[in-house]
Amino acid sequence: MSTITLQNVSYLYSAGTPFEKYALKDINVTIPSGRITGLIGHTGSGKSTLVQLLNGLLRPTEGKILLDGRDIWEDEKKIRDVRFKVGLVMQYPEYQLFEETVRKDVAFGPKNMGLEAPEIEERVKMAAFFCGITEDLLDKSPFELSGGQKRRVAIAGVIAMRPEFLILDEPSAGLDPVGRDTILGGIKKYREETGGSVVIVSHSMEDVAVYCDSLIVMNKGAVYAEGDTREIFSTPEKLYGVGLDVPQITGVTEALRSKGLGLPSDILTVSEARDAILSLAKRRGLL
Amino acid sequence: MMRDITLGQYFPGTSVLHRSDPRMKLILTLIFIVFVFLAKSLWAYVWLFVFTFSLLIVSRLPVKVILKGLKPVLFIIAITVIFNLFLTKGEDLLFECKFIHIYFEGVMFAVYMIIRIVCLILGTSVILTYTTSPVDLTDGIEQLLSPLKKIKIPVHEFAMMMSIALRFIPTLTEETEKIMNAQKARGADLSSGGLIKRAKALIPILIPLFVSSLRRADELATAMECRCYRGGDGRTRMKRLKYSPRDLVLFLVFAAFGTGIILLNIFIPYLVI
Structure with a gap:
């Protein structure tokens, strides 16, 4: 099973200008493998920056990110392989759809991995299954779908790459309760059946309480607390202090x-x- | 990478140039451009150079910002200099080596051209783009062109479109960055391969970008309707443009600059092109 470890990672925005600001400062954390981890924190606490560092969209200003013990920036040309292993679903991913059909859009990732057509087809089916996308939706244009359906298609697009780490930045933001449960339930099922690891960034304490096994709490660009979900929520005062809740x-x-x-x-x-x-x-x- | 693109290079400040009326600055820019091209003699060029330099000092902009503005034209300057230096034929031969002939006139031309381009770029950017916020600029343009309304040209609508376009540049930049990241996360390869492959790699970015721009335009139109926007007729403004004595002084300074160029051209016609 793969592991991701951050060693003394800092990230500086707008480096070299008067506006420079630490988004993350000296982070040391290991992303738990084989479980669903919730990443929670107040707005601006560095959650989104952290997840973009994990798959190499951002490069840490200082420190190292180790995937299976190897620095992901060791060979810059291989960063694409890191992105296939660590799949990131960004915030509001429905705006990234572009293909003519849902099927083609979900296949975009696997195609970039250079897989054969039958393998791609199989992965599209697998991803569609976990995201609750029915067969008839696969041949529709992604632009005809509802907001919730588009979101699920976008998530399927990352799941189809079968990443060992699936990272989702606020996957349920702005969805109705049914849409939220479909997505989070599907992710849980995906984790259980494939045995990978999942990280969910969320503002909903209810969601992380139900779906996450462990939590990482961020505050002002640093890791404030980490541990099992139950353990973290058993000390509410600690969470109130950083603008969070139980x-x-x-x-x-x-x-x-x-x-x-x-x-x-x-x-x-x-x-x-x-x-x-x-x-x-x-x-x-x-x- | 996208953050480096600065369109509308407005640099906030409190100098005279920052505070004067955008309409006046537009007029002054035109005057300035005309006189840059009217300079002919050596002393006229020196006068132009000194004047532009004093504008820079008056604007109190950081030197770094000003130099950055010159970077894009360096290439043009280099080309102009090379052409003028080697291709100008004259009488006073300075240097000869096989097929290369450099004449005194060529050197002079090249120097004049450098002054002309540098002054043109620095002058206009200091008078207008660096010291005027995009909003002020469109306001100024709208007011200056408002007489055209009489011949049924929708000046207000054009100005509104322009300010909306300017307003959305940073938003679209941010959006592009987000979409690029999302597609990179799915393994899109944007920076390798030949021209055709690279062009094709842009499709996953351009399509979502177009879709979201259209969506934004729609949303903005609805939001404007909700606040009863119905064009320029009878519309009052929160910020009214008003000429102040400062603008008159600035105008007189520029008039003196123009007169200076003309007089130097006529009375000290030394090294005229």
Whole structure:
């Protein structure tokens, strides 16, 4: 299984001008393999810069990014191979579609990898499956689709490259709840069936609570905290301090706990909360 | 890479040139261009050079910015100098080597040309582009051309289109960068291969860019309609242009500059082209 490690990585915007500013400063972090990692942080905390460094769209001003122990910038000409291994879906990816049909657009990545036609076809089908794109959509023009469908096509375009690391920058921004669940559910399924690693940048604490196994919290261009999702959300005060929050339901159970109810401190989803409250009621003989 | 492209090189400041009326600056630019080309004698050129130099000092722009503005014309200057130096025939032979003949007239021509081009570029950019914000500039153009409304030319609409176009340059630059990154993330190869391959590699960038420009235009039109925009008729403006004594002084200075060029041409006709 592949690993990505950042060693003392800094990134300076507008270097050499009066406007220069550190977007990231001295980052040391290892992206967990084989799990879904949530990257959370206040706006401007450096999340998007970080993900663009991971696949070599940006080059760190200082420090090294190691993919399987090798500096990705060791050989500049091979940076394209890094991008096939570390697939990045940018913010609002629906605006990058350009082909005549959805099928061709999804095939753009695999084609750039130099794969054979049957292999490409198979990968398009695989990506379409994970992204909930039905067979009849494949031959439509991407410009005829709805916003949510376009987003799924764009994500399929990266999944079709079968990256070992799939990185998504706010994949569910601006979507309705159904569209959000289709996309995030598909990504989860993709991770489970292919055994790769996924990084999701998100502003929704509910989403990361449900879908992510571990979290990296960013603040002002530095890694503020990292660990399992449950662990991170069990110290809400720490998150409030950097403009973040816990999932709403965790806030509710925290409030109940402070009133003296004996609920566990690591509740992340509504169904967990329901079970905990019901079992508490039973224990107290209320049911 | 895209960030290096600066269109509309406005450099904010508080000098006299920054604060004077954009209409006056447009007029002064025209006057300046005309007199640059009217200079004929050595002393007229010296006068032109001194005047342009004083404009630079008055504008208080950083030297770095000014030099950067000259970079694109270096090539043109070089070509002009080479042609004038080697191809001008005259009487006063300075240097001869096989087929190369350099005459005094050629050297003189070359020097004049350098002064002319440098002054033209620096002068116009200091009077207008460096010291006038794009918004002021379009306002100025609109007002100057407003008499044309009488013959049914939609001056306001043209000015509006121009300011919208200027406004969207940075937005489109950013958009292009984003799309390029997105396609690079899918393995698009933008920087290798022959001409045709490279042209083809631009398709995945140009199509989304066109689509999003059209979408933006649509959105902007709707937003303008929502705020009841309906063209120039009866439209008042937040910032009204008003000539001040400063503009008159500036005009007189430029008039003196022009008169100087003419007088030097006539009365000290030394080394006239």
